[in-house]
Amino acid sequence: MVIRKRIWEIIEVAKPGDTASKVFDFFILALIFLNVVAVILESVEALERRFHLAFEVFELFSVAVFSLEYVARIWSCVSLPQYAKPLTGRLRFIFKPLSIIDLVAVLPFYLSFVSVDLRVIRMLRLLRIFRVAKLTRYSSVMRLFGRVFKDKKEELALTFMLMLGLIILVSSLMYFAEHEAQPDKFPDIPSAMWWSVVTLTTVGYGDIYPVTTLGKVLAGLSAILGVGMFALPTGILGASFVEEIQKQKAGRKCCPHCGGEL
Template structure:
């Protein structure tokens, strides 16, 4: 087995590379989690001031690791039939979403000469976890979810349009009810729609609150109605999942011995 083939089997999670693949996956997950943890902790000024050298060393090590990994993937990807052409295949792979995410995970480090701070792009390293955890294992669940969205797309679109329609109407009325009492907060209909979104989702940030009698009345009615409005798409999705998950039970099976239909409960 060539070195390029061994690299491909080790780096590609869709292939069975054996022990080396499992070791690499564990190492990759550990480095990704370490990076995310360092990014989070590094935001604390006191800790950053005391352990800045440690965070710097972690970043330099990670940049080297992800750079070598990216080059190795490009080098070995021609082992995959989809990218077998040495030039066009590699170029095609480089332009894939996951390859672009891999590039963004270390590219900002080499662009420090730019006046823009691009270090926040390190968070893209977390996306590599989707590749490592072998999404193919959940392919059946993803197909069911896609089928539900496809089969119920008209009902979902109608429900969201209805919610939007009610949101605009209530925001329109609330704007004219509250604008004189709170011109700084209910300054326009789009601004009032933010209040409507916070109310219908029962978030209630409290940054915009009606203070007039009619405003409180309308807000209370809308808050109660919002629970039912948001239940519309949820009900559509849940019924779609229920039907698809029980679809196999409704299939008719013919007995190979007597030829009669068997209906599973």
């Protein structure tokens, strides 16, 4: 029990004065950073051919470390009161967001043994870039992001639904306005959705544009609506960030995991 608790303390975010935990945190952070660099460099064909063996050895080492860390977390989590029950406690721990991130960090490696399609294997190897998500555990800024999204999930979900509805509406109207004039550019409503997204986000690639008077009017209105619609989530998140920062400045102690006041 004592060993299990100590292992949990080491692999969790270091507390002041815990040298072993600090060293472990630094090692994991460095390994995450090097993994991201390795994935980027491995995409360069010349480097991949020249250092293929080195990349493979480093990948095996990284997977071994991350796998051991994942297993150690599942094994030692029962030292916490909320996960005290060996079976149900571990199951609840496994489905925590951070635990899922830990699993995703190693899953592509093991899945590559199942698939024989080279395209699938390449895609799985590229998914290693998501190991950077493990930084969430060690970064207070990333945890702040998580709390903000959790606090405003209903508002953000509503905004997303409004944006989706607007995209469908604009796509449908533009299809009926432009289909006859440009059947190759607006052959159907799903194809018109690409134009809607580009216009509503004010990106405006210029590859597809209206030529009819009605289409141009709709395009202008869509651009104006897009500015307001896509500003909504920015405002929601910005206000929530200000609230969280004010909480911290006010000296309120908050749980680093759930954001609740202590």
